[in-house]
Each structure stands twice: as C-alpha cells, then as structure tokens.
Amino acid sequence: MTTVQLTQGAGGQAMQDFLKQHVLNSLRYSSFPKQDLSLEDLDDASAIQDIAFTTDSYTIKPLSFPGGDIGTLSVAGTVNDLVVVGAEPIALSLGLILEEGLLISTLEAIMSSIGSVSRSCGVPVITGDTKVVERGSVDEMIINTSGLGIRSPLLDQNFMRVRETRPIESRWVKDSNLKEDDLVIVSGNIGDHGVSLLSFREGYGFEANGLASDIAPLNEMVVDCLKAGGIVAMKDPTRGGLADALNEWSHKSGCGILVEEERIPIRDSVTSACEMLGLDPLEIGNEGKIIIGVVAEAADDLLSELRRHPEGKESAIIGRATKASKSVVLQTTIGGQRIIEAPLGDPIPRIC
C-alpha cells in the first residue's frame, strides 16, 4: 500500500506494523543513552531520567457525548497515560487546532471541561498553542495534550513487594514486565466509552438507559494501588480495547495470557448493544479503566484497594500470565477456548 489507511491509525496491530515500518526507523537516535521506557517500547508514556512524557491527539466526533466531551477526554487520557507507567502527573500542555467558524460557545464549554477535570485531578495545564485553520481543513476541533510526570516515589515500595516473590529490573511499570503466573486485573466494566459514543453518534439510543462514557482521570486510585504494591504492568485499554492491550502485554513480555470470559466485568446493556451491532466488546475503547499486572501474592490486597474507589468498585481478576501459550487465550463461558487477536483496525473510529 502506498497511501496511509484508516486502520493504520486505529490503535491495533496494523498501527503497530505501520509505525515500525514507516515512522520509528527514521526517528532512531543511536547516541541516546538506553532509556528504561523508550519510544520503541511503545508503552503509554516514555521516560527520560525521572521524567515521564506522553502525548495524545484527540480527533473525536462528535465533540460532546454522554459522559464527557473532547476536553474531559484529553485531560483524563493524558493523565492516565502517565499514571500507568508509575508517574505522578504534574503538568499538561494543550494544543488546540480549531476550524474557522467553530461556535465560541462550543469552545468555551470544552475549555470549561478541561479546566474542571484538570483542577479535580490536580494536574494543571501550564502551556499551550492555538491554531485556527480555514473551514473544511479540520472537523471542528482537534486537541493535542501532552503530559509531564515525575517518577512516583511509591514505585520503590511497590517493586519491593514484587521482589518479595520474584526479581524485577525495571524502574517503571511497563508492558514487558509481565511474567508467568502474574495475575491480570481490570478496574471495572469494559466497553462503556466506545458503545455509548457510537450509539449517541449514530442515534441507536442505547445511551438512553444511562449508558455513558467512563472517562475518568485515575491518578488518585493508582496512588493507592502503588501503595498496596506488587504491580508490574498497567495499561489503559483505549483504542483497540482489552484485546489490543492484552496482546501488547503478551507480545512485549513473551508470556501468553489466559483470560476467563465470565470474570470480565461488563454491563448487560453493553453486551446486548455489541450483540446487536456485531461488535466484540473486548475490542472497544475505554477511557476510565486500567488493566493491572500484579504478582499473584499481592493481587487480593490490590483488589480490595481498587474496590474502595468509585472508579474501581467493579474491579476483577480476569486472567493470568502463562508460559503454556504465546497468545491471549479466552476461556469462554460455554467452556471452549479461543485466541483473542489484536484487532487489525478499529471497530469504532473517531472515539478518542
């Protein structure tokens, strides 16, 4: 293919391949000292010295939807990308690309969302940039937020708890840290964001029964998780959903992951919407959930800690890393097994 395809920006396997083939090689920087969390790791954030750094552009449609808008999404998304590597978010940047003719009232509503989420999670926007382009050169508004974090002082005690059971070298929480027998926790119901946004956009009406996006900055909950300790990997299953996140872990760590379908928390309304729409809930993006890889001995403590938080009260242990397989394998409710592949593209475009 000689042109860029939609699937190549969809967060799935096609995007990983695309980046490796056409982007990352050119950016290679040989004289740069090997970092513990580098660009090539393709984790949710990278790190240089004790500073974590991440960036995300938001191209969603429509700008507002049940449970949030592009503003809440951009703050929460960037904060969560920092916390999942074990960083304490300290500052955000805000890059606005606005279409000429955008309603000022729309802009102000979104800026107000950004301000209130930023204040509520304690992470200020400290720098920004604004561009306005002619009508037709962009769909209403694109936001880029980058985020800056510092290595959490809780990481040392977190890893100490890991070391009670096995060695670990990494100074950060990262995808490749998963090892055989580690347990996998998901912090709550999956699929809410993607299904409610799609339903609202297309007028399907599933959101009429209170289904809404799960957007939430998770920094406070993660602080308590790190205090509980024993965490080796965390990830927010956004584009590509749980299927993509688990496959990234499996691929980077060299472990298979066995997931029990009946343990995956999911709302009935999401299950039925997915059945009607022919979507796999495991491939649908979330914006207020994390998956956590934890040494087995610490999993129960961590689960109790998660369930004390409103964003984590549906947390569940859903699986276990294993050397018995190289893949992500789903033990289905009807008793069979199937391999969960990383989605090739994105079943619901423009949701993040």
Added chain:
Amino acid sequence: MTTVQLTQGAGGQAMQDFLKQHVLNSLRYSSFPKQDLSLEDLDDASAIQDIAFTTDSYTIKPLSFPGGDIGTLSVAGTVNDLVVVGAEPIALSLGLILEEGLLISTLEAIMSSIGSVSRSCGVPVITGDTKVVERGSVDEMIINTSGLGIRSPLLDQNFMRVRETRPIESRWVKDSNLKEDDLVIVSGNIGDHGVSLLSFREGYGFEANGLASDIAPLNEMVVDCLKAGGIVAMKDPTRGGLADALNEWSHKSGCGILVEEERIPIRDSVTSACEMLGLDPLEIGNEGKIIIGVVAEAADDLLSELRRHPEGKESAIIGRATKASKSVVLQTTIGGQRIIEAPLGDPIPRIC
C-alpha cells in the same frame, strides 16, 4: 463574534485577546503554586520546578517548501521555544494526525527530516501518538510537537552578568524581564521563512533566486550566548514576526522599544518581494531567528558570540528599551518615526 475567526489563531493581537477571553480563564488553577513561567505569561515555554515545557501544532501548506518541510519545522520550532526561555531541550513528543490517503513516501520523507534534525540538534523524539482521519477531515497532515527541557545550568552565570549592572529576579529568561536601556539584538535576516513559503505556494517565483526558509534549531548557538551572559529576554519571532514579538515584550515589560529600521538585517529579495506583495517584513514569521534583550554592557560580547555561528552571522543590535514611550517605535530610514503595532491577524496564513 460568536464563531472562531482565522485571525484568532494568527499569533497577533487578536489571538492574545481571544485566548484571554475564551480560553485562559477556564484553565485557571488557583491552588497551583505561582510559577516563574506560567500559562498566563504566554511566553514561548512554561516551567514547573526546573522543567520547561512547550507545545506547538503545525498546520502548514504545502508540507514541503524551499529550505524545509513540516518535519524540520516542528523539531526546530519546538527546540527554539525551549531555548529562548533558557532551557536545555532534552526530549520531544511527536503527535501525527494523518489524512487517509496521504502518500507513504510523503510521510517517510517527513519522518526522515524529523529524525535528522532531531539527531543534528541532539534532542530525541521519545514519545508519540498517531491518528488517521477520513479523507477531507484534515489537510494531509498536522504535526504536534511538545518539548521538554531542563533549566540550563548556564542561567546562573548569565544572570550574574546581568546583576553586574542591575537587579533581576527571574530564574528564567522571559518576555517581561526587559528593562529601560536594555539593547535588542536580532540574530539575522528577517522574513525569509514566510516570504519563501508564500512565494513557493503561490508560484510567485521569488524563491528561484535562492531565497529559502531559515528553519534552524538554535540550541547550540544559544548555549554560547548564555555563556557570554547578560541576557534577560529571548523570543523566536515566528507568527506575527518581529512586530508581534517586540510588542509582546513591550506590553509585558512595560517598556517602550525604539527600533532603528536601517539596522534591521533583511535581504534585498525579501524587501522587494514584500514591496510587490504589499506585506510588511516586520510582520512576517521566521523560523531560525531569535531576538535577544541584553543589558547594554554585555551587548557587544554577545554580538561577537552570535556572529561566530552560521545562524547568527548577520546578527545586529536593532534597538533599545526605553521608558520614553509605551510603544514599539520605528525610527525609519527616511528620518521619521512610526509606531509598530502588533499585527491584528497573520498576513501569511498556514506558514507554521
């Protein structure tokens, strides 16, 4: 006006007013400790503790032009935004927003530009994000680069040289630091970037005589400038050109600035292109120039240092801060004086 206008993203006075009215208020963060370089300062970068942070989105048209492309521009622009506050750039993020159907060869050429400028100036891209949107939802490609820097260890000695002549409180080089009698230096010919890009885009042909963009990362040159010392303010006169940059200084510092037209370095080809096109070269964006405010006693040393560098060999002292006026005043070559206003909008859109 109830909708966003093109002039409001053009880097001039209309943008400053727009940001104050519709964006910054919502983002206010009262519990945040007063920073030396905050969002409200609207300097080229902000700082938290000893970390400088900046962001820029690039929406240029066309993607490539004489002297560079959107890739070289995004790296150099972000590096320069960090160095002008006195930070040592250490890392970049790269947010790609690609239009479905973009040629892979175009993408690869631009990634290659990013990689080579990044390596040549010693600042790696350490994190990124890629989105692909449907045809018509964006013009080919938008790039956002954010940058991370650490406070230069040379700042203390730089400010020590300032303190030989007058007190200064700021820990960073910033717009509001300018004081009466400080001299203003520009590091080379102005207008090259905007005029050559416009000429190339519209087919005017001025670039046929070798006129090209001045895009250059200036971090190495600025290191030597800080060693020379005595610098209080720096800025890269991009959108809105010299006119906007000087007005920002004047407004934030409460000083007038008297500029001598005959001292402003400018190529004959840029002067004649501007005359033919009815453009004011002072309002045209540059991408490889800085203006420097320096205590008078240190200006000659600084000028010698600048001229040792290829990017600074046309450097010149062009003016002086003064309490005699509140404005930026141009002493014209024909003997009169006129006030240089901040441009309302942008005479050449989509050049950065």
